[in-house]
Amino acid sequence: MISATENSAWTLVVSKGQSRNPKKRELEQAVAEMGQQLEGVQVLVVPHLYDLPKGSESYKKLSELEGNLIVVSWIFSRAAHWVLDRNGIQGQIGEVLLASGEDDADEATEDAASVEEESNGESDAAQRVTDLYPRTSRTIHCIDLKLTDQSDRIRSEIERIIQVAQQAATTGGSLPIVGGQLVQIDEQTNRRWYPVIDFDRCTNCMECVDFCLFGVYGVDGVENILVEQPDNCRKGCPACSRVCPENAIIFPQHKAPAIAGANTAGDEGFKIDLSQLFGAPSKGEDPIEVAARERDEQLLLAGRDTVGIDDQLQKRQADRKQSPKDELDRLIDQLDALDL
Numbered sequence: 001m002i003s004a005t006e007n008s009a010w011t012l013v014v015s016k017g018q019s020r021n022p023k024k025r026e027l028e029q030a031v032a033e034m035g036q037q038l039e040g041v042q043v044l045v046v047p048h049l050y051d052l053p054k055g056s057e058s059y060k061k062l063s064e065l066e067g068n069l070i071v072v073s074w075i076f077s078r079a080a081h082w083v084l085d086r087n088g089i090q091g092q093i094g095e096v097l098l099a100s101g102e103d104d105a106d107e108a109t110e111d112a113a114s115v116e117e118e119s120n121g122e123s124d125a126a127q128r129v130t131d132l133y134p135r136t137s138r139t140i141h142c143i144d145l146k147l148t149d150q151s152d153r154i155r156s157e158i159e160r161i162i163q164v165a166q167q168a169a170t171t172g173g174s175l176p177i178v179g180g181q182l183v184q185i186d187e188q189t190n191r192r193w194y195p196v197i198d199f200d201r202c203t204n205c206m207e208c209v210d211f212c213l214f215g216v217y218g219v220d221g222v223e224n225i226l227v228e229q230p231d232n233c234r235k236g237c238p239a240c241s242r243v244c245p246e247n248a249i250i251f252p253q254h255k256a257p258a259i260a261g262a263n264t265a266g267d268e269g270f271k272i273d274l275s276q277l278f279g280a281p282s283k284g285e286d287p288i289e290v291a292a293r294e295r296d297e298q299l300l301l302a303g304r305d306t307v308g309i310d311d312q313l314q315k316r317q318a319d320r321k322q323s324p325k326d327e328l329d330r331l332i333d334q335l336d337a338l339d340l
């Protein structure tokens with residue numbers, strides 16, 4: 001059994017996918033077995049992290065771990081990081097260099113990267129939640145299994161991550177060697193659908209609380225935004241992700257990469273539809289109108305009255321348009337200029 005006192009410096013967490021695809025199961029197993037062979041690494045195999053409830057055995061086990069984590073899962077690495085964070089498994093985002101290696105991804109992501117680079121020239125004054133509440137110094141490296149079907153490539157990346165950390169270690173000592181442990185937790189999960197907040201982006205503006213009429217969001221004891229009732233979220237509804245001014249709301253299982261948590265800079269090598277950044281579902285559509293329509297669809301399905309673009313939403317959006325140009329406005333202008 002893995003315990004806090006027996007922690008090695010690194011734990012490889014293998015988060016199993018939702019599908020029963022045998023190829024996916026094989027890759028998960030190959031990665032777990034490979035991890036066992038690595039010096040100083042213990043392996044924990046759990047069901048799909050997104051589907052697990054907070055009080056699950058898997059999260060209890062994860063919360064006992066004190067060292068750095070390498071997490072492999074079938075969702076975007078940004079999504080995996082913030083799924084863990086909402087469940088109390090917190091740390092700094094660890095670098096992952098593994099990319100899909102597909103040529104056609106490069107061109108699409110270069111545009112996005114250049115947009116982000118240009119915007120970085122301007123200072124962003126907005127304070128993020130993690131500026132106010134910094135996470136602990138342990139690193140969590142999330143690897144997206146969709147990037148490759150070769151366990152060797154994943155092994156190389158894991159070895160690289162550990163090597164870089166060892167070289168950077170100020171103590172000069174080598175990491176304790178505990179390798180070879182493998183713990184597998186099999187617990188029943190159901191497919192879930194709820195928003196996950198990227199607190200490196202969130203400015204605590206409360207737009208999502210006001211917009212969602214299903215009581216999903218709330219605030220914690222220090223008035224920070226919180227996904228309070230995740231299972232109140234309507235399956236398939238991504239509406240609030242379109243109204244979040246910071247593109248901070250992730251639905252890890254959504255088919256659009258921009259909503260599912262792909263990095264806008266595209267550094268995971270995925271082709272990203274730039275028109276979907278900041279909520280626009282496709283070219284020419286107003287994200288706020290689409291969000292209001294999607295919310296109405298869910299209200300109707302729930303047997304409630306529709307609200308359309310209500311006065312409050314209209315006022316907030318109007319205020320936003322009148323406010324001085326900020327980084328987001330500049331990004332949108334640059335996306336428009338790309339003429340997608």
Ligand code: SF4
Pocket residue numbers: 197201202203204205206207208209225243244245246247248249
């Ligand atoms: S709308 Fe976005 S930025 Fe504002 S509180 Fe919600 S998640 Fe955070």
Ligand code: SF4
Pocket residue numbers: 195211212213214216217232233234237238239240241295298
């Ligand atoms: S997706 Fe829809 S139901 Fe779910 S939190 Fe957002 S607005 Fe509410």
